[in-house]
Amino acid sequence: xxxxxxxxxxxxxxxxxxxxxxxxxxxxxxxxxxxxxxxxxxxxxxxxxxxxxxxxxxxxxxxxxxxxxxxxxxxxxxxxxxxxxxxxxxxxxxxxxxxxxxxxxxxxxxxxxxxxxxxxxxxxxxxxxxxxxxxxxxxxxxxxxxxxxxxxxxxxxxxxxxxxxxxxxxxxxxxxxxxxxxxxxxxxxxxxxxxxxxxxxxxxxxxxxxxxxxxxxxxxxxxxxxxxxxxxxxxxxxxxxxxxxxxxxxxxxxxxxxxxxxxxxxxxxxxxxxxxxxxxxxxxxxxxxxxxxxxxxxxxxxxxxxxxxxxxxxxxxxxxxxxxxxxxxxxxxxxxxxxxxxxxxxxxxxxxxxxxxxxxxxxxxxxxxxxxxxxxxxxxxxxxxxxxxxxxxxxxxxxx
Amino acid sequence: xxxxxxxxxxxxxxxxxxxxxxxxxxxxxxxxxxxxxxxxxxxxxxxxxxxxxxxxxxxxxxxxxxxxxxxxxxxxxxxxxxxxxxxxxxxxxxxxxxxxxxxxxxxxxxxxxxxxxxxxxxxxxxxxxxxxxxxxxxxxxxxxxxxxxxxxxxxxxxxxxxxxxxxxxxxxxxxxxxxxxxxxxxxxxxxxxxxxxxxxxxx
Numbered sequence: 001x002x003x004x005x006x007x008x009x010x011x012x013x014x015x016x017x018x019x020x021x022x023x024x025x026x027x028x029x030x031x032x033x034x035x036x037x038x039x040x041x042x043x044x045x046x047x048x049x050x051x052x053x054x055x056x057x058x059x060x061x062x063x064x065x066x067x068x069x070x071x072x073x074x075x076x077x078x079x080x081x082x083x084x085x086x087x088x089x090x091x092x093x094x095x096x097x098x099x100x101x102x103x104x105x106x107x108x109x110x111x112x113x114x115x116x117x118x119x120x121x122x123x124x125x126x127x128x129x130x131x132x133x134x135x136x137x138x139x140x141x142x143x144x145x146x147x148x149x150x151x152x153x154x155x156x157x158x159x160x161x162x163x164x165x166x167x168x169x170x171x172x173x174x175x176x177x178x179x180x181x182x183x184x185x186x187x188x189x190x191x192x193x194x195x196x197x198x199x200x201x202x203x204x205x206x207x208x209x210x211x212x213x214x215x216x217x218x219x220x221x222x223x224x225x226x227x228x229x230x231x232x233x234x235x236x237x238x239x240x241x242x243x244x245x246x247x248x249x250x251x252x253x254x255x256x257x258x259x260x261x262x263x264x265x266x267x268x269x270x271x272x273x274x275x276x277x278x279x280x281x282x283x284x285x286x287x288x289x290x291x292x293x294x295x296x297x298x299x300x301x302x303x304x305x306x307x308x309x310x311x312x313x314x315x316x317x318x319x320x321x322x323x324x325x326x327x328x329x330x331x332x333x334x335x336x337x338x339x340x341x342x343x344x345x346x347x348x349x350x351x352x353x354x355x356x357x358x359x360x361x362x363x364x365x366x367x368x369x370x371x372x373x374x375x376x377x378x379x380x381x382x383x384x385x386x387x388x389x390x391x392x393x394x395x396x397x398x399x400x
Numbered sequence: 401x402x403x404x405x406x407x408x409x410x411x412x413x414x415x416x417x418x419x420x421x422x423x424x425x426x427x428x429x430x431x432x433x434x435x436x437x438x439x440x441x442x443x444x445x446x447x448x449x450x451x452x453x454x455x456x457x458x459x460x461x462x463x464x465x466x467x468x469x470x471x472x473x474x475x476x477x478x479x480x481x482x483x484x485x486x487x488x489x490x491x492x493x494x495x496x497x498x499x500x501x502x503x504x505x506x507x508x509x510x511x512x513x514x515x516x517x518x519x520x521x522x523x524x525x526x527x528x529x530x531x532x533x534x535x536x537x538x539x540x541x542x543x544x545x546x547x548x549x550x551x552x553x554x555x556x557x558x559x560x561x562x563x564x565x566x567x568x569x570x571x572x573x574x575x576x577x578x579x580x581x582x583x584x585x586x587x588x589x590x591x592x593x594x595x596x597x598x599x600x601x602x603x
Contacts, residue, residue, distance in 0.1 A: 108487070116486035346485060348469070356487050359463070 030275050033268040036242045037068045037276055051244050051293075053251035060244055061237035062291035064307065064327070069288040070281055073341050074334035077176040079113030082343055084180040084353035085164045087156040088363040090371055092133070092148040095392035097385070098375055100128035101148065103156050105163045106360025108353045122360040123163065137198040145199050154189040157181075158207040164226075165211040173221040178339040181228040182354050185212075185306045185321040191296040204300055212304045216325050225332040226323060227340060229351055233310075233319035238273045238290060273310060274317035281312035286320075286337050289327055311337070313344040410525040414496065416443055419518040421500070422548070424452065426524040428494040432459060437552070438560025440527040440535060441498055443518050448505045450518050451527070451535055452498035453545065453561045456552050459494040468492065498524070499548050499557075501541035511540035532568035536575065539582040546586060555593060558583070559600030566601075576601050 036042070048063045090102040104124040111117040127133065127147070134144035135151070147155055164179050171177050187208060190200050218224045243265035249257045277287050287310040297306050307327035311318050320340055326332045343351035363371075379386045413435050414426035424443070428434055434457045435441055444450045461468055468488075471481050482488055503514035527535070535541070545558050562579045566572035580598055587594035 110486055112484070112486070116483045118486040118488075118490050120487060120490050352485070352487065356491075359466075 026270065029268050029271050030279070033239055033242055033271045033276055034279055036245055036268070037280065039245075042067070042245050047241070047245050050247075050250055050252065051241060054244050054247070055251070055253040055255065056240065056244065057254045058240045058243070059235075059237055060240040060293055061308075062293050063241065064289040064291060066288050067238070067241070068280060070285045071287075071337065073284040073286075074338045076338050076342055077335070079111075080176040080178070080335075080339060081109060081111045081171060082178045082180060082339060082351075082353045083110075083164065083167045083171070084108045084182075084351070084357040085160045085167070086182045086354060086357035086361045087160045088361040089152055089156050090363060090368050091152055092146070093372070093392075095389035096372060096375075097379060097387050098128070099133060100126060100375070101133075101152055102126050102363075102371065103152075103159050104361050104363055105159055106357040106362070107163055107167055108357045108360065109167060110353050110356075120356055120360055125159075135199050135202050137196070143196060143198075145195060150189045151195070151199070151203075154187055154203050157183070157187060158203050158211070161208050161211040165214040168215050168218055168224055171218070171222055171224065175222050176335060177222065177224045178335060178343075179215060179224060179226045180340070180343070180351055180353055180357075181226075182358065183228055183230060185228045185304075185323065186292060186294055186297055188294075188296075191294060200296075200300065204296075209301065209304055212323055216303070216323070219325075219329075219332075223331065223335060225326050225336040225339070227326065227336045228321045229340065229354060230319040230321070231350060232316065233272075233274055235273050235319060236271070237292065237308075238276060238287075238310075239268060239271045241290075242268060273319070277310040277312065277317045281310065281317065283312050283314060284341055286311045289333075292321075309337075311340060311344075313341065314349055316349060318344070410528060412523050413441065413526050414524045416518045416520055416522045416524060417495070419520060421513060421517050423455070423497060423499045424450075424518045424524075425495055425497050428496065431489055431492055431494050434459075434494050434496050435526050436560075436564060438557060438562070438564040440501075440532050440561075440565065441524050442527050442531070443522045443524045444503070445519060445522060448503050448514055448516070450500055450514050451502040451504070451541075452500045453541075453557070455497050455499045455548070455550055455557050457494065457496035459492055462491050462493050466491070499545065499550070501544050502535065509534065509538075511535075511538050511544075513544070529568035532565055536565045536569065539579060542579070542582060542586060555596040555600060559597050562597075562601050 044063055044066045047067075051060050051062060054060070085105055085107050087103055087105045089104065092099055092101045102124060104122055106122045107120075109117070109119040132147070134146050136144040145151060160181060164181060168177070168179050187204055190204055212226065215224055215226050244252050246265055246268070248264060254263070281287060289307050289309050292306040292308065294306075301323075303325055304323040306321050307324060308319055308321045311320050318340075320336065322333070322336055326336060340351060343353055346352045347355055376386050412429065413433065414428045416424045417427050418425040426441075426443075435454050437454055437457070439454050440451060441454060442449050442451050471485060472478065475481050475484065500513055500518075502509065502511040504510070505514075542558065545561060546554060548554070548557075550557060562576060566575045566579075569575040580601065583594055583597055587597075
């Protein structure tokens with residue numbers, strides 16, 4: 001039996017009614033947040049210090065060049081290249097006969113100018129060896145972390161970054177380039193001490209950050225900006241900075257001053273950064289720069305500390321994250337702004353290189369099923385056993 | 401191997417991606433580089449060469465679920481569209497269908513269907529004028545064209561193939577007159593169709 005939509009319809013109605021009822025309140029909160037954003041009496045230096053010394057229960061953006069600045073898009077170089085990668089995976093399936101996973105990385109190189117060119121490719125890798133299936137600490141046994149689920153998603157991000165660094169290394173000297181990743185530069189899956197330290201070491205320090213470093217070094221003889229693009233972001237880092245600004249306590253300390261009670265700053269809770277900036281940025285403009293203050297960034301990212309800005313693309317506000325070495329180099333920052341915007345304009349509102357990388361990487365439901373059939377058919381060919389779980393069997397052969 | 405290298409000297413226009421006894425579909429190597437409607441192409445392996453007449457062509461998105469969209473509103477020319485979106489050349493494909501009209505085995509030419517269909521991924525070449533002339537020495541292939549069920553109207557395809565073939569002959573008119581006489585016999589019971597074809601090959 002498929003989903004009974006008639007039973008869902010009434011619940012959808014209730015949801016919409018709730019949203020409609022909250023509309024006025026949301027507008028009021030947004031207006032108040034905008035008033036604070038534009039409040040000239042707030043001294044950015046003072047606020048920066050207050051943010052640095054505050055203890056809050058939410059993530060607060062660090063200030064770099066103010067709160068409500070808007071920057072017009074810089075000029076495009078005549079010749080430039082945009083590279084991008086995106087990934088997709090088939091997770092380990094414990095109901096199947098074989099323990100393995102597959103990561104498919106889609107890559108795109110788009111050259112613009114006198115000699116336009118496009119290279120679209122995909123690189124599927126099957127991981128099946130014991131060393132591929134777990135992350136193990138050096139020298140110690142028994143604490144291995146299996147690579148599946150969330151951890152596989154993180155490994156995929158590392159592989160995307162690895163492939164991007166390889167593409168970047170092939171870019172010609174003296175050229176202007178932008179390397180794009182989808183989503184965040186912050187490997188959120190590793191935050192919150194869910195995994196032991198050696199996992200962070202393997203995936204972040206010896207993985208993701210190493211490849212960012214490889215790309216940073218390429219700037220010795222070419223211009224290479226790196227950015228990740230988040231469409232329709234739900235982040236509230238900047239709104240939370242405004243909460244600190246209106247907090248009557250200095251430094252703010254949520255647990256100390258406001259445990260279990262209504263807070264002044266709740267007057268702007270629920271507002272998202274993109275709502276703020278959709279009211280302040282003109283098409284093509286970017287916001288001020290901000291820094292991520294998340295623990296994982298503070299403790300690990302070093303020279304690749306994550307900065308971000310918001311960018312208005314037609315009707316959408318996107319969040320663009322860049323490492324510190326891009327943020328602090330005005331040319332690279334401008335290159336990021338102009339090329340990301342240009343990519344969105346060429347791609348009907350979303351960077352064309354990323355959407356094509358996604359198309360190259362995508363693994364459909366049918367692909368997944370065909371992959372497992374291929375694995376099992378190959379095992380049968382070699383007269384190897386193909387035991388599958390009864391649960392898996394019952395899903396595949398449905399009966400009444 | 402001799403045969404292979406000889407084939408390589410000719411113009412390779414595509415690769416078979418679907419094949420049956422009566423026809424095949426080939427994908428072009430370059431976007432829009434489609435052999436003309438009615439032209440003679442060939443494919444095959446070491447056993448036999450298959451001759452076929454191009455009977456339709458299409459340029460579509462590489463992926464069925466992704467339709468092209470209009471992009472030229474702010475561009476000055478069609479060329480600019482491809483310059484500002486270089487990926488388009490990689491996301492579109494040109495294909496053509498060809499109706500098998502004969503084959504060559506052991507250096508002997510037959511104007512009827514081969515025993516085996518083309519193989520998937522076999523290369524497709526545009527026939528040289530010498531091959532077209534050789535193939536056009538017999539009009540037996542016309543019967544296959546007239547009886548095929550096609551998306552293109554039969555009269556259009558027959559006329560297009562005869563016009564194409566005539567170009568390889570020293571005197572195209574002599575070739576077309578001879579073809580017209582053959583058609584008059586084949587279509588003695590269908591004068592409307594005969595008239596439609598003759599109207600389309602008249603010079």
